Amino acid sequence: MDARKTFDEQKRHWQDVYxxxxxxxxxxxxxxxxxxxxxxxxxxxKTALELGCGAGRDTLFFLxxxxxVTAADYATRAIKAxxxxxxxxxxxxxxxxxxxxxxxxxxxxxxxxxxxxxxxxCMALTTKEIEGILLEIWRVLKPGGL
Ligand SMILES: C[S@@+](CC[C@H](N)C(=O)[O-])C[C@H]1O[C@@H](n2cnc3c(N)ncnc32)[C@H](O)[C@@H]1O
Numbered sequence: 001m002d003a004r005k006t007f008d009e010q011k012r013h014w015q016d017v018y019x020x021x022x023x024x025x026x027x028x029x030x031x032x033x034x035x036x037x038x039x040x041x042x043x044x045x046k047t048a049l050e051l052g053c054g055a056g057r058d059t060l061f062f063l064x065x066x067x068x069v070t071a072a073d074y075a076t077r078a079i080k081a082x083x084x085x086x087x088x089x090x091x092x093x094x095x096x097x098x099x100x101x102x103x104x105x106x107x108x109x110x111x112x113x114x115x116x117x118x119x120x121x122c123m124a125l126t127t128k129e130i131e132g133i134l135l136e137i138w139r140v141l142k143p144g145g146l
Contacts, residue, residue, distance in 0.1 A: 003126055010124040011074060018077035022055045027085075029061035032118045037065055043146050045113040051101055051133075052120030056082030062116075063093050070112070072099040102129050105136045114146040 017024050029037075036058075040048065046068060053059045053071035055078050062069050063086060071094065073079055079096050086094045099106060101120065115137045121130055 003124070006124045014075040015077060018055060018075050018081060022077065022081035025054060025057055027057055027060070029058050030118050033058035033061050033116070036114075036116050037062065039146060040065075040067065040114055043114070045146060047112050048114045048116055049105075049107070049112040049137075049140060051115065051117040051137075052123070053082060053096075054078050056085060058116070058118055059094070060085060060089065063089060066093075068093045070095040070097065070107070072097040072101070072105075074098065074100040101125075101133050101136075105140050107140045109139050110142045111140045112145060113142055115141055 039045075040062075048062060048067050048069050050059055050062070050069055050071045051073075053073045054075070056071060059069050059071045059082055071079075071082060073082075076098055079098050083094075083096050086096075097106065102125065121133070125133070
């Protein structure tokens with residue numbers, strides 16, 4: 001399998017999806033986000049990094065729960081849709097970043113209380129890339145981060 005070709009095709013796929021239907025995953029939070037919120041509340045999480053946020057159904061939910069969220073995705077249209085949706089409900093609580101998670105995260109070490117991601121690590125990524133992403137998550141989490 002040509003990993004590069006598969007990756008490029010998948011990136012094009014997601015750009016097309018959000019261009020034609022930013023609501024592909026709906027606007028309600030996923031069950032993973034509901035569970036994560038319980039864990040966040042129990043651990044006193046205030047700042048979260050979300051990777052592969054898409055159009056932000058889970059991001060918006062976390063914002064509504066009072067978290068400060070930094071949300072990243074490589075699909076330009078998804079990031080735009082999220083910023084538009086969030087403008088009415090958050091002021092200064094959201095940062096959106098267009099970012100390919102195969103590259104180092106553009107954040108200082110020990111920046112976040114938690115990192116959340118739903119359906120990202122199952123994308124077209126090699127094992128080595130997934131290892132790199134996990135190391136980067138570990139770097140940007142505060143000690144004891146979730
Ligand atoms: C299955 S969707 C899930 C979206 C969102 N987490 C949700 O549950 O609604 C996967 C997301 O991962 C993003 N993605 C895939 N590969 C990526 C990469 N290398 N860097 C950043 N985002 C990526 C896609 O653009 C897409 O938004």
